[in-house]
Amino acid sequence: MNAPRRWPLAMLRLHLVTDAALCGPRGVEAVVADAVRGGASCVQLREKHLDTRSFVERARALKALLEPLGVPLIVNDRVDVALAAGADGVHVGQSDMPLEDARRLMPHALIGLSVENAEQVRAAHGLPVDYLGVSPVFATPSKQDTAPALGLDGLRALRALTDLPLIAIGGIDLDNAAQVMAAGADGLAVVRALCAAPNPAEAARTLRQFTDSPAPR
Amino acid sequence: MNAPRRWPLAMLRLHLVTDAALCGPRGVEAVVADAVRGGASCVQLREKHLDTRSFVERARALKALLEPLGVPLIVNDRVDVALAAGADGVHVGQSDMPLEDARRLMPHALIGLSVENAEQVRAAHGLPVDYLGVSPVFATPSKQDTAPALGLDGLRALRALTDLPLIAIGGIDLDNAAQVMAAGADGLAVVRALCAAPNPAEAARTLRQFTDSPAPR
Numbered sequence: 001m002n003a004p005r006r007w008p009l010a011m012l013r014l015h016l017v018t019d020a021a022l023c024g025p026r027g028v029e030a031v032v033a034d035a036v037r038g039g040a041s042c043v044q045l046r047e048k049h050l051d052t053r054s055f056v057e058r059a060r061a062l063k064a065l066l067e068p069l070g071v072p073l074i075v076n077d078r079v080d081v082a083l084a085a086g087a088d089g090v091h092v093g094q095s096d097m098p099l100e101d102a103r104r105l106m107p108h109a110l111i112g113l114s115v116e117n118a119e120q121v122r123a124a125h126g127l128p129v130d131y132l133g134v135s136p137v138f139a140t141p142s143k144q145d146t147a148p149a150l151g152l153d154g155l156r157a158l159r160a161l162t163d164l165p166l167i168a169i170g171g172i173d174l175d176n177a178a179q180v181m182a183a184g185a186d187g188l189a190v191v192r193a194l195c196a197a198p199n200p201a202e203a204a205r206t207l208r209q210f211t212d213s214p215a216p217r
Numbered sequence: 218m219n220a221p222r223r224w225p226l227a228m229l230r231l232h233l234v235t236d237a238a239l240c241g242p243r244g245v246e247a248v249v250a251d252a253v254r255g256g257a258s259c260v261q262l263r264e265k266h267l268d269t270r271s272f273v274e275r276a277r278a279l280k281a282l283l284e285p286l287g288v289p290l291i292v293n294d295r296v297d298v299a300l301a302a303g304a305d306g307v308h309v310g311q312s313d314m315p316l317e318d319a320r321r322l323m324p325h326a327l328i329g330l331s332v333e334n335a336e337q338v339r340a341a342h343g344l345p346v347d348y349l350g351v352s353p354v355f356a357t358p359s360k361q362d363t364a365p366a367l368g369l370d371g372l373r374a375l376r377a378l379t380d381l382p383l384i385a386i387g388g389i390d391l392d393n394a395a396q397v398m399a400a401g402a403d404g405l406a407v408v409r410a411l412c413a414a415p416n417p418a419e420a421a422r423t424l425r426q427f428t429d430s431p432a433p434r
Contacts, residue, residue, distance in 0.1 A: 051312040052294060077269060080297035084318040095268040101301040 007110050007130050011072055012165055013211040014204060015189035016040040019142060020047065022195035029061055035194045036071050038204030042110075044091050044189065046076035059085035072110050079105050091133060094120060103128040112167065116147040121161045133189060134158055136170025137180055142191040146170065152183040159184030174203065177210040187211055224327050224347050228289055229382055230428040231421060232406035233257040236359060237264065239412035246278055252411045253288050255421030259327075261308050261406065263293035276302035289327050296322050308350060311337060320345040329384065333364040338378045350406060351375055353387025354397055359408040363387065369400040376401030391420065394427040404428055 016035045023031040032043055045062055047055050059073065059081050066073050072088035075081050079102050082090045089110030090102055102111055114133045115121050124132055136146045137155055149170065150158070159166060168180045169189035177188055188211055197203035233252045240248040249260055262279055264272050276290065276298050283290050289305035292298050296319055299307045306327030309319055319328055331350045332338050341349055353363045354372055366387065367375070376383060385397045386406035394405055405428055414420035 052309075052314045053312045056314060056318065078297060080295060080300070080314060080322070083296070083322055084314055092269075095270045097269045097273060097297060097301055101273065105297070105300055 007072070009165060009186055011041050011110075012131055012167060013041045013187040014039060014207050015042045015044055015074075015167060015169075015187065016194045016200075016204070017044045017046050017076070017169070017189050017191045019191045019195045022142070022192060024196075028058065029065060031195055031200050032062060033065060035197075035200040035204045036066065036069055038201030039208035040071070040194065040200075040204045041187075041208075042072050042074065044074040044076055044112075045087075046191075052078075052081065055081050056084045059087055063087055074110060074112065082106065082109070089130070099124075099127045099129055115158070116150075118158060118161060121158050124164060125162065129164065131165040131167050131186070132162070133167050133169050134185070135168075137168045137185075138171025138176065140171040140192070143170075152179055155180065155183040155185065174206050177207055181210050224289070226382060226403060228258050228327075229348055229384055230258045230404040231256060231424050232259045232261055232291075232384060232386075232404065233411045233417075233421070234261045234263050234293070234386070234406050234408045236408050236412045239359070239409060241413075245275065246282060248412055248417050249279060250282060252414075252417040252421045253283065253286055255418030256425035257288070257411065257417075257421045258404075258425075259289050259291065261291040261293055261329075262304075263408075269295075269298065272298050273301045276304055280304055291327060291329065299323065299326070306347070316341075316344045316346055332375070333367075335375060335378060338375050341381060342379065346381065348382040348384050348403070349379065350384050350386050351402070352385075354385045354402075355388025355393065357388040357409070360387075369396055372397065372400045372402065391423050394424055398427050 018028050020028050045059055059075055063073050063085050074089040074091050075087045076091050077096045079090050079097055091112040092102055093114040099113055110130050112131045112133050113124055113129045136149050139149045165186040167187045167189050168185035172180055172188050172190050173193045194200050194203055235245050237245050262276055276292055280290050280302050291306040291308050292304045293308050294313045296307050296314055307319055308329040310331040316330055327347050329348045329350050330341055330346045331352060353366050356366045382403040384404045384406050385402035389397055389405050389407050390410045411417050411420055
């Protein structure tokens, strides 16, 4: 098993997780371009309804957009789509492909794993994973099949269990981002706060202020 | 682009395409084992509802069962599952991963492509594909999102267009298998005729008589 390559934490500070419906008529690519211009440091393409062919096409289009900017593209769940499109990584959940298999198929990729509780954080130790996506910090309408919200105290408790980079997700917006970083997150992942923002570049710029100058813990 | 490895036609004669619901309480593995004992020469694992982790587990279990028997395992649609489980190939539809991408990711695999009309058969020429799955020959309750049935005349018409191995699928059973072979199929793929058979081994044995001694065209 190859050891994961070290991805700089700066690349993980602000994940834009795509939601085609929330991007609306502007389209996913336009929102991504805008958000990255404002400071989104990583893009996770999440598509739950596209057929594989369209999913690969969209991933390829985003990769062409992001490659010159040095911003990594991560594909949610689907290692095949990531491989076909030459994406930089994959984000898997607890019922997606086992981490060890994903790492074997993508030895140098940026691989993230969703965790929702202490048991899953402990089980992630020793896995060839680059970051843990901790969710949901707050209740969110973007994803229906989630565990109860952790809250800031829950995030702090998980932070105490691991040195792996923790990327917080779930209901994070401009109003609570500072508190989430102060609770121990290494970075933020947002859906609505960027995909539904009237001005994604400006929203990303504001969020980066919180991720790059976190309040003292 | 690697040229596809030649897979012997004998391996393609009788595809069992799995349907967990039709296999019932016997389970997919038991039906596969039984059908292969009777002469199924190839198994395509089709799962439309399993999460990725369970899909990989099932593919791995089938691979362990089939490997010692020299029977290839093909995974429907999902190249990632095929790669993770070490399956022999993948079967893709027109809206699944593009054939060229699948071939690039699985250079030596057995790769099949679904075709439903003359245009798709013509477009398959020059693709790095090992066989074409022609469907549906007859109306079938096993799959809902299909084109109108081709009938035997439709199959004959597609046969005239290509030298690629044609595997017929859709409503094929013990009563019409001989006619399907006589209309030009190189092999048969069945769901219901094996998964729902009271005795899959016996059903496979009968079907192999039609595939191996086709009536003169």
